[in-house]
Amino acid sequence: MTGRDGGAPLAPIGNAPVVILVRPQLADNIGACARAMANGGLFHLRLVAPRDGWPQEKAWRMASGADRILDAATVHADVAGAVADLHHVLATCPRPRHIIKPLLTARGAAAELHAICARDLRAGLLFGPERAGLDNDDMARADALVRYPLNPDFLSLNLAQAVMVMAYEWWMAADDTPARALMTNETRVATKAELDNFLTHLTDQLDACGFLRNLPKRPGMVRNIRHLFERGEVTEQELRTLHGIVTELAAGRRQFGREEGG
Amino acid sequence: MTGRDGGAPLAPIGNAPVVILVRPQLADNIGACARAMANGGLFHLRLVAPRDGWPQEKAWRMASGADRILDAATVHADVAGAVADLHHVLATCPRPRHIIKPLLTARGAAAELHAICARDLRAGLLFGPERAGLDNDDMARADALVRYPLNPDFLSLNLAQAVMVMAYEWWMAADDTPARALMTNETRVATKAELDNFLTHLTDQLDACGFLRNLPKRPGMVRNIRHLFERGEVTEQELRTLHGIVTELAAGRRQFGREEGG
Numbered sequence: 001m002t003g004r005d006g007g008a009p010l011a012p013i014g015n016a017p018v019v020i021l022v023r024p025q026l027a028d029n030i031g032a033c034a035r036a037m038a039n040g041g042l043f044h045l046r047l048v049a050p051r052d053g054w055p056q057e058k059a060w061r062m063a064s065g066a067d068r069i070l071d072a073a074t075v076h077a078d079v080a081g082a083v084a085d086l087h088h089v090l091a092t093c094p095r096p097r098h099i100i101k102p103l104l105t106a107r108g109a110a111a112e113l114h115a116i117c118a119r120d121l122r123a124g125l126l127f128g129p130e131r132a133g134l135d136n137d138d139m140a141r142a143d144a145l146v147r148y149p150l151n152p153d154f155l156s157l158n159l160a161q162a163v164m165v166m167a168y169e170w171w172m173a174a175d176d177t178p179a180r181a182l183m184t185n186e187t188r189v190a191t192k193a194e195l196d197n198f199l200t201h202l203t204d205q206l207d208a209c210g211f212l213r214n215l216p217k218r219p220g221m222v223r224n225i226r227h228l229f230e231r232g233e234v235t236e237q238e239l240r241t242l243h244g245i246v247t248e249l250a251a252g253r254r255q256f257g258r259e260e261g262g
Numbered sequence: 263m264t265g266r267d268g269g270a271p272l273a274p275i276g277n278a279p280v281v282i283l284v285r286p287q288l289a290d291n292i293g294a295c296a297r298a299m300a301n302g303g304l305f306h307l308r309l310v311a312p313r314d315g316w317p318q319e320k321a322w323r324m325a326s327g328a329d330r331i332l333d334a335a336t337v338h339a340d341v342a343g344a345v346a347d348l349h350h351v352l353a354t355c356p357r358p359r360h361i362i363k364p365l366l367t368a369r370g371a372a373a374e375l376h377a378i379c380a381r382d383l384r385a386g387l388l389f390g391p392e393r394a395g396l397d398n399d400d401m402a403r404a405d406a407l408v409r410y411p412l413n414p415d416f417l418s419l420n421l422a423q424a425v426m427v428m429a430y431e432w433w434m435a436a437d438d439t440p441a442r443a444l445m446t447n448e449t450r451v452a453t454k455a456e457l458d459n460f461l462t463h464l465t466d467q468l469d470a471c472g473f474l475r476n477l478p479k480r481p482g483m484v485r486n487i488r489h490l491f492e493r494g495e496v497t498e499q500e501l502r503t504l505h506g507i508v509t510e511l512a513a514g515r516r517q518f519g520r521e522e523g524g
Contacts, residue, residue, distance in 0.1 A: 008415060008416050009415070010415065010416060013413075032420070035416075035418070035420065035423075036423060038413060038415075038416035038418075039412045039413055039416055039417070039418075039419055039423070040412060040413060041412075041413040064418050064420075065416070065418060066416065096445055098447045098448065099445070099447065100444070100445065100446055100447065100449065100497050100499065100500060101444075101445055102442055102443070102444050102445070102494075103442070103443050103444070103445040104441060104442050105437075105439050105440075105441050105442075107434070107441060108440075108441025108442050111441065112442070144442070145445070148430070149433060149434060149437040149439045150301045150302065150303075150430065150433055151275075151300060151301055151302060151303040151433060153270060153271070153272065153300075154270050154272060154300035154301055154327070154328065155301070156297070156300075156301075156326050156327060157301055158294070158297065158326070158422075160420075160423070161297075161298060161301070161422070161423065161426045164423045164426055164427065165426065165427075165430055168410070168412065168427055168430075171411060171412055171413060172369070172411060175367075175411040177367050177411045178367075178370075179366060179367050179369060179370025179373065180364055180365070180366050180367075180370050180374070180406070181364070181365050182362070182363075182364050182365070183358055183361070183362065183363055183364070183365040183407070184362055185360045185361065185362065186360065187362065232364075235362050237362070238362065
């Protein structure tokens, strides 16, 4: 702890996994990891034997306001000490070696961590040092390994990016945002009657100006215009704008017609 | 292009979306974005009016080998030019303002992008500048906006982290790695007969040493031991190790017994 009181008003959210950075080398990365944890709603950070000691100002500078995560971070001499009070430990590992261990995707790990935390057990996520990754003894202490499905031709993942993916999946595992929705803000999606009303207005003006004078083709042309406007969810506000456009265009045409005739 | 030929042998993978960084400020971030794109199997990078010009050495230093993405990056004066040849554009936007637009999650966007690219249409993903984000005119050019579900109390996302999440979801949308699997490497999961064989060996030795001498409790104790070993998928290699452990412990006991008696 450093006694600071800056940054965003972050606090633990429910029973969430502890992030354990094992022998991290760069304070910059520790700060960036804290920022990524905050993005995903994680709070508890443990550092195992940080190479350059702790605390370090550079970490706070890189945390972009996730100060309270760094303020509350604890330092441990080894992995055994950092996981001693936990019930379940997952170890991230991009290239698992010849060991026998359950292997999870990040998404699978997030789902299992939610299930574990919902049982009031304490869980932890181990992340290895920037270059070497976790060693075999570290991995032996984990219940399971986590390997992110990523481009096998380019697995070099920055430490904070690795934390970001896990934090994001942790958040997503409890999120129910619809995959697609129309953001309408102050207005709302128009009803079919409102859309019909506009299409009638438009068709009347198109009849008046002669655009639909080919009577055998008229039903198909009207239908094609309808297809276009039915494709997306048109809002009530947009229909009012479209009514105005049609009215003004028609008025302009009439005026232009008068001028032409004058 | 800089004519370099270093880094990982990256190349485009199928028809994948173009990443468009709009008015990026820091070359470091452009390099980190290229690295994240490589992680997720994206290749095509476009830069709209990069603040400090292009190319810049710092970007290559931060790309950790994703050089070819930077080598092939193109520079455009404005968003209109950068999206001119595309059929579909999504714009990432953490805090959408008062506009009417479809809003996707990163996961929803990845699924839609795969569907669009499978139709041989060209898609692009807009990312705004580090601090300000995309402006209203940029967003008006997009078919839909993308907002990542993340901790609403801490939405400050580094540019490369934003690209990482989208690149990861792009990769995941086509990935079929099982959420959990036992990594067995050279060995395999033991059959029930192999496990029975070990449990018989163990039980025989526990009978011999007197551990199971309480005959009314014996069936329950044997069953509890079975519960433990049935819980995880024990491998054939691990069973051989367990056979060895039981044999050696029993032999040691007998020897110890002899020494005691001698």
